[in-house]
Amino acid sequence: MPRIPIAVLASGQGSNLQALLEWAATDDAAGRVVLVVSNRADAGALVRARAAGVQLAVLADGDGDALLDKLREHRIRLVVLAGYLRKIPAPVIEAFRGSILNIHPALLPAFGGPGMYGHHVHEAVIASGVKVSGATVHIVDEQYDKGPIMAQFPVPVRPGDSAETLAERVLEVEHRLLPAVVSAFCRRLDAEEPTPAGLYVAADQFVLSLFPEKDLDAALVAD
Ligand code: GRF
Numbered sequence: 540m541p542r543i544p545i546a547v548l549a550s551g552q553g554s555n556l557q558a559l560l561e562w563a564a565t566d567d568a569a570g571r572v573v574l575v576v577s578n579r580a581d582a583g584a585l586v587r588a589r590a591a592g593v594q595l596a597v598l599a600d601g602d603g604d605a606l607l608d609k610l611r612e613h614r615i616r617l618v619v620l621a622g623y624l625r626k627i628p629a630p631v632i633e634a635f636r637g638s639i640l641n642i643h644p645a646l647l648p649a650f651g652g653p654g655m656y657g658h659h660v661h662e663a664v665i666a667s668g669v670k671v672s673g674a675t676v677h678i679v680d681e682q683y684d685k686g687p688i689m690a691q692f693p694v695p696v697r698p699g700d701s702a703e704t705l706a707e708r709v710l711e712v713e714h715r716l717l718p719a720v721v722s723a724f725c726r727r728l729d730a731e732e733p734t735p736a737g738l739y740v741a742a743d744q745f746v747l748s749l750f751p752e753k754d755l756d757a758a759l760v761a762d
Contacts, residue, residue, distance in 0.1 A: 543570040543725040546615040548623040549577055551657075553584025554710060555621035555642055555717050560591045562718035569725035574613045576606065578625050603628025610635070616728055619721060620679060624656055632681060639679040640724065642717050644709045646691055647675040651684030661702035661709070672696050672705065674713045676720040690720045692749060715749045 545563070547556050556575065563571045575588035575595045588595045594613065598605050607630060610618065620627070620641040627639065643651055645660050650672075655663065664672045673693040680686040692712045696705060 540569065540729065542568065543616050543728050544573045544614050545570045545617045545619060545721065545725070546574040546576060546610055546613065547572055547584075547588075547619045547621050548627075549575065549584035549621045550579050550582055550624040551584065551622040553582065553587045553622070555713055556584045557587050558714035558718050559619065559621065559721060560587065560593070562722065564591075569722055569729055570617060574609065574615060576609060578623075584622070600625050601628060603630045606631050607634060617721070617724060618679075619717070621717065622657075626683070627679060629681060632679065636680075637678060638728070640676055640689065640717075640720065641679045641684070641686075642713055643675045643677065643684055644672075644706065644713065645675065646671070646673040646693065647677060647684055647688060651675075653683050655684065658702040658706065661705045664696060665700055665702065665705060670696050672709060674709055674716050676716060689724075690716060692716050712749070719749060 545559070547559060549556050556572075559572055562568055572591070572593050575584060575593050577585055577595070577597055578600050580597045585595050585597070596609050598609070606628065610631070615635075616638060618631075618635055618639040620639065623641075632639065643660075645651065645655075645664055649669075650660050650663050661672070671693050673691055675688055675691045677684070677688045678686040692715075694705075694709050694712050
């Protein structure tokens with residue numbers, strides 16, 4: 540089975556990229572990460588890409604033409620934003636409409652939009668007093684964090700949480716949710732059924748199996 544060529548765009552430490560690389564290295568993965576793009580030459584994600592032998596590119600902010608050229612050069616069919624802190628230029632969204640995914644460390648549409656990234660998200664969650672946060676994977680369109688939601692998974696906010704402790708708990712979920720959604724997406728692209736509707740159905744099933752080793756009811760009850 541030919542594997543779907545994936546590009547991952549990342550600005551930071553790249554722990555979600557690492558989760559995707561580990562998934563892509565499994566025998567039956569329906570996709571492979573063939574390109575990592577960053578806007579920062581010092582991003583930890585680039586170190587991980589190099590270690591995995593994946594092609595990488597550092598592109599200046601907002602250079603949509605260069606990004607499109609790279610994606611086409613590598614025949615990319617799925618673009619994954621994994622901690623990418625720059626807006627995707629409109630021509631790239633247009634060319635890859637419906638095939639750009641983003642992972643966000645909260646339950647959208649809450650705690651999303653401009654300025655809501657990294658520790659800002661978790662600080663806002665804690666300040667709001669909500670008891671449940673989580674992770675969301677959605678399709679990217681022209682508006683920040685507004686595209687159709689593909690999958691979500693809840694994470695409890697515990698008394699005494701700091702942005703760091705909450706981020707750590709959410710990341711654990713992100714590292715399972717993102718490969719699961721990317722896998723489902725690649726299988727649908729492979730079957731030439733790239734409809735969001737198809738993925739919504741699947742999401743319902745795979746989300747339940749993200750943490751088979753855990754007692755979810757117990758895990759989700761805040762202390
Ligand atoms: C993650 O929390 C992701 O949801 C957000 O940025 C963070 C990236 O973390 N978009 P990492 O670089 O993958 O470790």
